[in-house]
Amino acid sequence: MTRQTSTHHEVRGGCHVCKGARPMWTGKNALALAARHYDATGHQTWAEQLLSITYGDAGPAQPDMFAEERPCA
């Protein structure tokens, strides 16, 4: 039997000084950008990553647990 597996990887980061909790960077290099922004400015930055794995059929879509973040301008 073939196991159906789907993975979702999400990374985002931001600067508490410039944008607060709103993400400024998304994508795989968000952690590096947050570190570089701290190095360049001394601002307190943050980064988080989410890895979710689903086994089996997708079935009906799951409702979002959190409201959609607006992309930074």
Ligand SMILES: [Zn+2]
């Ligand atoms: Zn900043």
